[in-house]
Amino acid sequence: MYFCTVKPKKIIPRSDCPISTALDIVGDKWSLLIIRDMMFKGKNTYGDFLNSEEKIATNILADRLSLLESAGVISKHKHPESKAKVLYKLTDKGIDLLPVLVELIEWSEKYHIVHPTAKTFVKQLKKDKKEIISKLYEELKAT
Amino acid sequence: MYFCTVKPKKIIPRSDCPISTALDIVGDKWSLLIIRDMMFKGKNTYGDFLNSEEKIATNILADRLSLLESAGVISKHKHPESKAKVLYKLTDKGIDLLPVLVELIEWSEKYHIVHPTAKTFVKQLKKDKKEIISKLYEELKAT
DNA sequence: AAAATCACTTGCATTTTACAAGTAGTTGAT
DNA sequence: ATCAACTACTTGTAAAATGCAAGTGATTTT
Numbered sequence: 001m002y003f004c005t006v007k008p009k010k011i012i013p014r015s016d017c018p019i020s021t022a023l024d025i026v027g028d029k030w031s032l033l034i035i036r037d038m039m040f041k042g043k044n045t046y047g048d049f050l051n052s053e054e055k056i057a058t059n060i061l062a063d064r065l066s067l068l069e070s071a072g073v074i075s076k077h078k079h080p081e082s083k084a085k086v087l088y089k090l091t092d093k094g095i096d097l098l099p100v101l102v103e104l105i106e107w108s109e110k111y112h113i114v115h116p117t118a119k120t121f122v123k124q125l126k127k128d129k130k131e132i133i134s135k136l137y138e139e140l141k142a143t
Numbered sequence: 144m145y146f147c148t149v150k151p152k153k154i155i156p157r158s159d160c161p162i163s164t165a166l167d168i169v170g171d172k173w174s175l176l177i178i179r180d181m182m183f184k185g186k187n188t189y190g191d192f193l194n195s196e197e198k199i200a201t202n203i204l205a206d207r208l209s210l211l212e213s214a215g216v217i218s219k220h221k222h223p224e225s226k227a228k229v230l231y232k233l234t235d236k237g238i239d240l241l242p243v244l245v246e247l248i249e250w251s252e253k254y255h256i257v258h259p260t261a262k263t264f265v266k267q268l269k270k271d272k273k274e275i276i277s278k279l280y281e282e283l284k285a286t
Numbered sequence: 287a288a289a290a291t292c293a294c295t296t297g298c299a300t301t302t303t304a305c306a307a308g309t310a311g312t313t314g315a316t
Numbered sequence: 317a318t319c320a321a322c323t324a325c326t327t328g329t330a331a332a333a334t335g336c337a338a339g340t341g342a343t344t345t346t
Contacts, residue, residue: 014197016258018251019179019244029170036162046324054157057304062325072254084312084323093254100250101162103242108161111215111236115159189293200335205294227292227343 008070025071026097030056030064032104035073035090035097039140044088045079073097095140102133151213168214169240173199173207175247178216178233178240182283187231188222216240238283245276 037043068074073094079085109122180186216237222228252265
């Protein structure tokens with residue numbers, strides 16, 4: 001299905017401030033984790049997201065997926081291996097959140113106790129961020 | 144007052160994922176707007192934040208300020224002009240959220256209808272982002 | 287001395303979230 | 317062909333967060 005499957009839930013922008021309109025979409029505890037799963041962990045089904053270590057509740061997951069689809073950040077597709085599954089993909093708009101996530105990672109790594117994997121990733125970033133981001137970007141576009 | 148004025152509200156990290164721990168602090172609709180006000184609009188008092196165009200509720204504002212202080216993102220100081228006022232400042236940790244906000248602005252400008260000011264800001268960013276960010280960074284550190 | 291301003295707090299209704307259980311379609315094994 | 321397991325959800329309900337209006341006590345202005 002290459003069309004939106006939900007009657008778009010109206011997100012009413014609180015203002016025309018770009019930060020505010022961004023937060024109207026991804027300003028919560030879960031949406032960016034779903035996007036993280038798709039970007040960095042190759043997850044792309046409902047069950048994948050459910051099983052993430054932060055343990056999102058199933059009704060919240062359904063709600064966020066529908067919101068993100070309405071906002072044009074993700075899209076639903078038929079799964080190549082099973083009719084029972086739905087394949088979720090990042091749209092271009094979703095992929096363009098990559099730099100936001102990268103900056104969040106850098107910030108957190110600087111100030112919090114995080115997984116070692118994050119530390120090595122940030123170390124690589126310090127060397128040539130532009131190259132790493134554009135490489136990740138191409139990979140995401142490709143799939 | 145150069146000390147924390149709140150008994151730190153325990154934020155329990157959901158995981159050691161850096162994105163997750165970041166969202167534990169700023170993953171909501173309001174926190175980053177308060178930080179935006181301090182970063183880009185020179186706001187630094189309770190009343191300033193209350194009067195922002197998105198109209199945060201006063202109890203929510205109080206709660207977020209206390210959470211952000213607990214998380215070490217902002218700090219409270221005596222106001223130079225009045226004992227009735229409290230001066231809120233970004234800490235280094237707070238200032239380091241600048242790149243996150245900048246990426247959110249760029250993303251939103253690309254995909255949403257935003258204020259003209261944002262459009263010109265993004266145009267400047269396209270020319271030399273690094274320079275602009277480090278200049279803003281220095282200004283924030285200075286005050 | 288009174289009125290206005292400041293940074294909040296309190297009470298309450300509404301909304302959102304979390305948790306548990308259930309459903310309908312699909313798949314894999316017998 | 318049948319049944320259990322898996323898939324993507326939905327539903328019900330309790331708990332928590334949010335939004336709104338009004339109030340409080342300290343300070344500042346008039």
